[in-house]
Amino acid sequence: MAESLVQMGLMAASESEQTQPSAIMSSITTNGGSKTHLAAQCTDKGTPLSVSSRPTPTPGPGQVLIRPSAVALNIVDTIQRDIGFHVDTYPSVLGSDIGGTIVSAGPSGVPEYLSKPGTRVTTFASAFFEHGNPDYGAFQELVLVPAASVSPIPDGMDWPEAASLPMNIYVALAAWDMCGLDYLSPTAGGKNEAILVWGAATSIGTMAVQTAKLMGYTVVATASEANHEYLRGLGADVVFDYHDIEAAQKSVVGFVQGTQWMKMRYCFLGAGDLAGPQAILKELNGDQGGAFIAHAPLVPADAKTVDGVEVKFISPREGDDEREKQYAGWFNVYLREKLADGKIRPSPEVKIVGKGLAAIDAALTDLKEKGVKCAKPVILLQE
Structure with a gap:
């Protein structure tokens, strides 16, 4: 049954016209025809994250571009920052847990319900499995993510709650x-x-x-x-x-x-x-x-x-295709349904530990040194 519903999640992907990022992206700048946005970037192993601009990617098939309104922090983020664990490229952008809105969708392979700009979602960014590729990390204003790892959220769920879900x-x-x-x-x-x-x-x-x-x-x-x-x-x-x-x-x-x-x-x-x-x-x-x-x-x-x-x-299946099948089952099917019928709720309680991209590095250090008990640390990026 699990495998069949995973396939349902993949089959839900239908072609949609590519949409350009919407006007709400006030932080995007255009220089000579190219778009940029701000990101908390890791410039080298063991260095603090620093906020600077970087090129804005365009979603390809099976991808969506998301604007995070809140990002959650995990201990693996501190490990990647400090020792370069699973990071092959610098500068890199880290982070995995996002609550935000869809800005645009790729030209094909994206479910219709994830193709509309402004759709409120929770998503698991794939920075870890992309080995630090800066397009895919959560700690920035615009993030490229696989549609398979995205789930719509109920109207009553706030951004910090949405950001607390994906890694869990x-x-x-x-x-x-x-x-x-x-x-x-x-x-x-x-x-x-x-x-x-x-x-x-x-x-x-x-x-x-x-x-x-x-x-x-x-x-x-x-x-x-x-x-x-x-x-x-x-x-x-x-x-x-x-x-x-x-x-x-x-x-x-x-x-x-x-x-x-x-x-x-x-x-x-x-x-x-x-x-x-x-x-x-x-x-x-x-x-x-x-x-x-x-x-x-x-x-x-x-x-x-x-x-x-x-x-x-604990790890997912090996291979990009197998992992995508798992993600589609977890996020496009299971989480989508459980959130809609109220059977899954964000847990544990959210703890706001800062606001803005510039607050992420210090918050990661606090998480590493002090830990957190029965709470999920979240950075608020948009009200």
């Missing part, structure tokens, strides 16, 4: 794909399946809770006690404090075994010590194997292996 959806659904789960089915989990979300109060963890619940799983989450009520509101059935790892292990295992009928084979790890979930899944599944941990942070090089419990870093 991307990581959560990529994890369930890696686990072999049908995230489109409301009965994928059945009545006797539980799923563990370890570090559920992380930004990506909150979306893992929501999407797991929508698959019909009993959601067992771990987080700081202060966030338990919030996570229950997102769909977690039970929440345990994970600061005492041994106590958390006993609580999770006790809950699952106490039902006498429940199974738990899958874990989404948003943050925390890998050893805890490994021990839990090993105890619950024994030597039969088949347990899987989708690990959102990079898996530590010194991580121990546990027989029967596979651990993998």
